[in-house]
Amino acid sequence: MNSAPAHDEPSCSIAASLDIVGDRWTILILRDSFRGLHRFDEFRRDLEIPRAVLADRLRRLVDAGVLVKRQYSEHPPRDEYRLTDMGRELSPILVGLMQWGDRWLGGPDGPPTVLVHEPCGTEVDLRFHCGACARDFSPLEIASRR
Amino acid sequence: MNSAPAHDEPSCSIAASLDIVGDRWTILILRDSFRGLHRFDEFRRDLEIPRAVLADRLRRLVDAGVLVKRQYSEHPPRDEYRLTDMGRELSPILVGLMQWGDRWLGGPDGPPTVLVHEPCGTEVDLRFHCGACARDFSPLEIASRR
DNA sequence: GGGGCTGAGTTCATTCCCTGAACCTAGTCG
DNA sequence: CGACTAGGTTCAGGGAATGAACTCAGCCCC
Numbered sequence: 001m002n003s004a005p006a007h008d009e010p011s012c013s014i015a016a017s018l019d020i021v022g023d024r025w026t027i028l029i030l031r032d033s034f035r036g037l038h039r040f041d042e043f044r045r046d047l048e049i050p051r052a053v054l055a056d057r058l059r060r061l062v063d064a065g066v067l068v069k070r071q072y073s074e075h076p077p078r079d080e081y082r083l084t085d086m087g088r089e090l091s092p093i094l095v096g097l098m099q100w101g102d103r104w105l106g107g108p109d110g111p112p113t114v115l116v117h118e119p120c121g122t123e124v125d126l127r128f129h130c131g132a133c134a135r136d137f138s139p140l141e142i143a144s145r146r
Numbered sequence: 147m148n149s150a151p152a153h154d155e156p157s158c159s160i161a162a163s164l165d166i167v168g169d170r171w172t173i174l175i176l177r178d179s180f181r182g183l184h185r186f187d188e189f190r191r192d193l194e195i196p197r198a199v200l201a202d203r204l205r206r207l208v209d210a211g212v213l214v215k216r217q218y219s220e221h222p223p224r225d226e227y228r229l230t231d232m233g234r235e236l237s238p239i240l241v242g243l244m245q246w247g248d249r250w251l252g253g254p255d256g257p258p259t260v261l262v263h264e265p266c267g268t269e270v271d272l273r274f275h276c277g278a279c280a281r282d283f284s285p286l287e288i289a290s291r292r
Numbered sequence: 293g294g295g296g297c298t299g300a301g302t303t304c305a306t307t308c309c310c311t312g313a314a315c316c317t318a319g320t321c322g
Numbered sequence: 323c324g325a326c327t328a329g330g331t332t333c334a335g336g337g338a339a340t341g342a343a344c345t346c347a348g349c350c351c352c
Contacts (some may be wrong), residue, residue: 005267012177012247012255012257012258013221013243013244013245013246013247013248013251013252013258014173014174014240014243014247015174015177015247015249016251017243017244017246017247018170018173018174018243018253020251021243022170022173023170024164024168024169025310027160027164027168028160028164029162030308031158031160034290035290039328039329040328040330041327041328041329043325044277044329050310050312050313051312051329051330051331052310052311052312052330052331052332053310053311054330055329055331059252062201065250070160075254075319075320076318076319076320076327076328077318077319077328077329078327078328078329079320079328079329080217081278083288085194088285088286088328089246089249089250089285089286090242090246090285091285091286091288092238092241092242092245092246092272092274092285093239093242093246094160095238095242095274095288096236096238096241096242097159097160097163097164097167097239098159098160098163099159099238100159100163100235100236100238100239101158101159101160101161101162103164103167103235104211104232105159105162105163106159111159112158112159113159113290114156114288114290114291115288115289115290115291116290116291117274117276117278117279117283117287117288117289118287118288118289119279119283119287120276120277120278120279122277122278122279124274124275124277124288125274126272126274127272127273127274128238128241128263128270128271128272128273128275129270129273129275129282130263130266130268130270131268131270132263132266132268133263133265133266133268134220136224136275137263137265138178139235139236139237139238139317140231140234140235140237141251141263141264141265141266142237142241142261142262142263142264142270143261143262144180144181144259144260144261144262145259145260145261145262145282171339185299185300186299186300186301187298187299187300187343190300195340196340196341197300197301197302198301198302198303198339198340198341199338199339199340200301201300201301201302221348222298222299222347222348222349223299223300223347223348224298224299224300225299225300264326
């Protein structure tokens, strides 16, 4: 029955991504995962998120393949949640949010966290890069083609 | 060295950004703005979003400075919503969502939309670039420092 | 000069989800 | 034994989302 009517968003990758990560708590959980938090109670204490919501979001993220649930202790049984490669590749979105907040909403203290290229330790940021022009360019120069 | 993060998140740019764009409908409205939709009814028809929610989200985005409301016709009085520079600089987030969806959730047809560097028309994508190493690198190589 | 149309909303009843508190289970510690 | 921790589930309530109906202003047409 797939006549794919126009108003049904069949093939928008942004909408598809939002079905998985289009929720405030979900993004904050992922942010904490990147920061090195992995356990239910670590998330709960850091975010002050209701337990039921946290359990739900973790379940969805595991179902989607963004996190894996792993037992890190058998006796007592204890679980932790770790980013998969699929989850780790969400970093540009987190970085985008961070840089935009730094630039447009930042307090006078400057950015509380900076990003580095792990192998060399150099501070970096996220840029659009054009191979043809051999240069980085501003977000204002981007356009889309179907 | 990692002192316990205050449960009050005063200075997290990600959380600050989410206060403005951390909502599914908001992101979809912005996606449509980048696509060239500007009017209330264009958004409403494309997204099938309830009118009350659309009015609320547009109001918030205007209040935040992401969109501006402009009269494009005096008689009859008609308004449109346009991205400000602040809004246009959200593109890395949208692009991040799009590329992640393309890569991990993509259908067999490939990406429905590609991005080009407007001045030269070349297809681009969003990459981390390290000036010190003089190369692009994968999201998996990123790390954060306080 | 009435009827229908468009754009841009507001109001309202219902439904749904988030929230916070309490409770549960398994295991460990003193 | 009783207290404590980790990782949840259950439940009442409140607030936001939803869809339908309504408003209002102006234009279009006959």
